[in-house]
Amino acid sequence: MKEYLKFILITIILTIAFFEAVILGIIKKPENTFHSSYQSMIQDKFRILMETNEPKIIIVSGSSSAFGLDQEMLEKATGYKVANLGLHAGFGCLFYTELAKANINEGDIVLLGYEYGWQKEDGFDNLGTDLIMTGIDSNIEMYTHIPPRKWKNFIGYLFSFASTKNLYQGASGIYSREAFDSETGQMTMVRNYNMEYTEEAYGVIDLSNVYISDNTKNYLKKFKDYVEQQGASVYFISPPLIIDSVVCDYNEFEKLKELEEQEIGIPYISNPTDYLYPSNLMSNALYHCNSDGEKVRTEMLISDLKNASVID
Amino acid sequence: MLVANNLVVIVDKVYDDYQNFNSAYYIIAAISFSLYIYADFSSYSDMARGIAKIMGIDVGNNFNNPYLSLSTSEFWNRWHVSLNSWFIDNIYIPLGGNRKGVCRKYCNMLIVFLINGLWHGADWHYVIWGFLNGVLVIIGQLLKSVKKYIYNKLDVDENVESIKYCKQAIVFWLITLTWVFFRNSIHDSLYIIKQMIFFHPINFFDPNLLSITGTNVGTFVTIIVVVIFCVIQIKRKDEHGAYLKYARQPLLVQCICVAFVICICVFAICSTGTEINTHFLYFQF
Numbered sequence: 001m002k003e004y005l006k007f008i009l010i011t012i013i014l015t016i017a018f019f020e021a022v023i024l025g026i027i028k029k030p031e032n033t034f035h036s037s038y039q040s041m042i043q044d045k046f047r048i049l050m051e052t053n054e055p056k057i058i059i060v061s062g063s064s065s066a067f068g069l070d071q072e073m074l075e076k077a078t079g080y081k082v083a084n085l086g087l088h089a090g091f092g093c094l095f096y097t098e099l100a101k102a103n104i105n106e107g108d109i110v111l112l113g114y115e116y117g118w119q120k121e122d123g124f125d126n127l128g129t130d131l132i133m134t135g136i137d138s139n140i141e142m143y144t145h146i147p148p149r150k151w152k153n154f155i156g157y158l159f160s161f162a163s164t165k166n167l168y169q170g171a172s173g174i175y176s177r178e179a180f181d182s183e184t185g186q187m188t189m190v191r192n193y194n195m196e197y198t199e200e201a202y203g204v205i206d207l208s209n210v211y212i213s214d215n216t217k218n219y220l221k222k223f224k225d226y227v228e229q230q231g232a233s234v235y236f237i238s239p240p241l242i243i244d245s246v247v248c249d250y251n252e253f254e255k256l257k258e259l260e261e262q263e264i265g266i267p268y269i270s271n272p273t274d275y276l277y278p279s280n281l282m283s284n285a286l287y288h289c290n291s292d293g294e295k296v297r298t299e300m301l302i303s304d305l306k307n308a309s310v311i312d
Numbered sequence: 313m314l315v316a317n318n319l320v321v322i323v324d325k326v327y328d329d330y331q332n333f334n335s336a337y338y339i340i341a342a343i344s345f346s347l348y349i350y351a352d353f354s355s356y357s358d359m360a361r362g363i364a365k366i367m368g369i370d371v372g373n374n375f376n377n378p379y380l381s382l383s384t385s386e387f388w389n390r391w392h393v394s395l396n397s398w399f400i401d402n403i404y405i406p407l408g409g410n411r412k413g414v415c416r417k418y419c420n421m422l423i424v425f426l427i428n429g430l431w432h433g434a435d436w437h438y439v440i441w442g443f444l445n446g447v448l449v450i451i452g453q454l455l456k457s458v459k460k461y462i463y464n465k466l467d468v469d470e471n472v473e474s475i476k477y478c479k480q481a482i483v484f485w486l487i488t489l490t491w492v493f494f495r496n497s498i499h500d501s502l503y504i505i506k507q508m509i510f511f512h513p514i515n516f517f518d519p520n521l522l523s524i525t526g527t528n529v530g531t532f533v534t535i536i537v538v539v540i541f542c543v544i545q546i547k548r549k550d551e552h553g554a555y556l557k558y559a560r561q562p563l564l565v566q567c568i569c570v571a572f573v574i575c576i577c578v579f580a581i582c583s584t585g586t587e588i589n590t591h592f593l594y595f596q597f
Contacts, residue, residue: 007567014571019578156582163529 023155024140026162031138033165038175039135041066042087042099045185046142049083050103056081060100061113062089064239064287070298071186077302078311080109084185089287091135092127093118097223098145106231109310111301112220112266113237115287116205119256124216129157134164174284191290195282197244202286205245207252212259220264235310236260238270240289240297242282250276269308274300314580315541316355318534319348321525327496330504335511336521338504345495346488347538350379353392354545377545379487382479384448387487395431399424418453422446432494437501441493448486533583 034040049058057080059065065086074082083103085096093114100110117123127150136142146154172178179189227234236257253272260268281293289297305311326333326341333341357374364371371394378390388396404424410417422443429442463470489508493501525531547554558566 003563007563010564010567011570011574014567015574018571018575022575022579152582155579158579159533159583160527160529163527 023158026158026165027140027143028138030165033168034134034137036170036172036177037134037168038171038177038179039088039091039131040137041177041180041182041185042085042091042096042135043137043139043142044180044182045083045085045087046099046102046139048185049085049100052081052083052103053105054081055105055107055109056083057109057111058100058104059084059086059111059113060093060096061086061111061239062091062093062096062115062287063087063285064089064115064241064289065113066180066187067191067283067285068240068287068289068294068297069301070294071184073295073298074302078305080311086113088128088131088135089115090128090131092132093124094147094150094219095127095132095145097219098147099142101223101226102145104227104230104232108227108230108232109305110227110232110234111237112234113239115239116207116241116256119210119212119216119259121213121215123213124219127153129153130160130164133157133161134168187294191283191288191294192292193283193290195242195279195284195288195290197242197279197282199245202242202245204247205241205286206248207256208248210252210256210259212256212263217263220266224264224266233310234266235308236266236268236270237301237304238272238275239287240275240277240282240293242286243276243278245286246276267308269310270301270304314577315537316348316352318525318530318537319344319351321530322534323348323495325524325526327500327504330496330500334515334518335507336515336518337524338508339511340521340524342488342492342504342508345491346379346484347541349491349494350375351541377548379484380480380546381483382476384445384452384483384486387483388445388449395428399428403427418450421450425449437493437496437498440498440501441490444490444493445487448490537580 032040057074057078059069059082063086065084066088069082069084069086071082071084074080085099087096097112104110114124127146132146133154143154174189174191179187181188224234238253250273257268257272260266275297277289277293277296281289281296283290283293322344323341326337327345330338354375361371361374374393376390376393378387381387381390404420407420407423408416409420425442425446426439427442428445429438429440432438432441459470468475489505492504492508495501496504522528522531525534558569561569
């Protein structure tokens, strides 16, 4: 019996050791392979969130807030520091919402600006495993913010990650780290061009018969409770969206706003249709502002925050 | 299941959309299905064997390396032994077995195979599958004396390794062709088999074949696990010897072996996407 227990114990220890060695070996060797990639900017954005302990505005969204927010303007107008986690909707709403939880303190303002689609079944809960792993790369601390129920997907992606790492050539241009200021997380690459929208190239936004899935409602209710326990406040805001892409009645946007307030209980401080922009304010995707659009969106957001008395 | 789940990706991809693929894909899919059905069903049987053994019951081997058979009749003596024994005891022998002349013997064999096909499902493609296997076994038995005559005439020992490998390859190929009917409708099967038999060698030089599982890495992993699986299956005839060899090793080496296998299993389970059908094929029969 003693021998058998010894066998079990050694086997368990060795299994854990092998397992850890494979995972860490692939993640850590070599380090920061994807440093030049667009998605790796999430590491800087997360660092800014963690280092900002004074009252701050935390932006939780996809790329609409990477391309559509002038953080300096927002900071000057509100007096709050800004931790803008907006980078890539493909990460999945769950991921950047979980990241935001890492440093929410008393007096913070959390603004949820999810791109449309999050409200559907699995729209919130799906994580872009490949984007997240190539984004957070060898930053082990960030992996701890992935919900344990999603770990299986990440372990399963590990060998594909190794292969991607092996073949990665680097990135440049607007979809790379060089488009950002790594100190502030602000997109600094100028986008002085207008969007040439076509339905075939960019798709459409249709909110007909809009509803919010139960699992999303439950998660966001818990998130709201968590934020309030921390002494912070949370609000929904609208993402900027090119108006040409909307194929449903504008009332559906209002209906979604009502559902968010009634069924989740988080106040919605924007008027969604105000954020439906013409092509001369947008750049290269449905939710991506150009440099002019970024200013307009930020001014509107500041105005919404003031009108809703979120800030003075 | 690791092997079966990797192979079924190829099978489903090609067979479910067979009109968009060429003969090279059909051949790979057919071979994959042969290995898949064996991996799936033998693992299922091994689990049952293992559970029975824990309770002190030895239910015996259900598979005895059938793809190493030298003839189609030997294949059916090694494949799904429990079901075939039942068919022999309850259908073949009551029908008269081989006691009522050669013609009657072959008729009885064909009836058994037709019923075997029907047992798998009330669908014509199962009947055709059973019929084809019956025909192959009968032809094999009829040709036995002819083959012996040829070997004697050519002064060739049919037990030498090269002849054995040729026989195994032919049996595997014939059984693989019949499995096409097991998986697909008759119409689809006829088309696929025609393309497989009259295949164009140039089709094998398609670089897209490397990503037949969806990705190059996936194909590489599938090849590795299938090779390991085949080696393990070939060595299985000496499974007791392998266990004794393992048991003789120092405790630490034993632990390392078990830990290594557990790690492979955990990574394999995690790598299995939810979109892959992980049910045992034989649950439906």
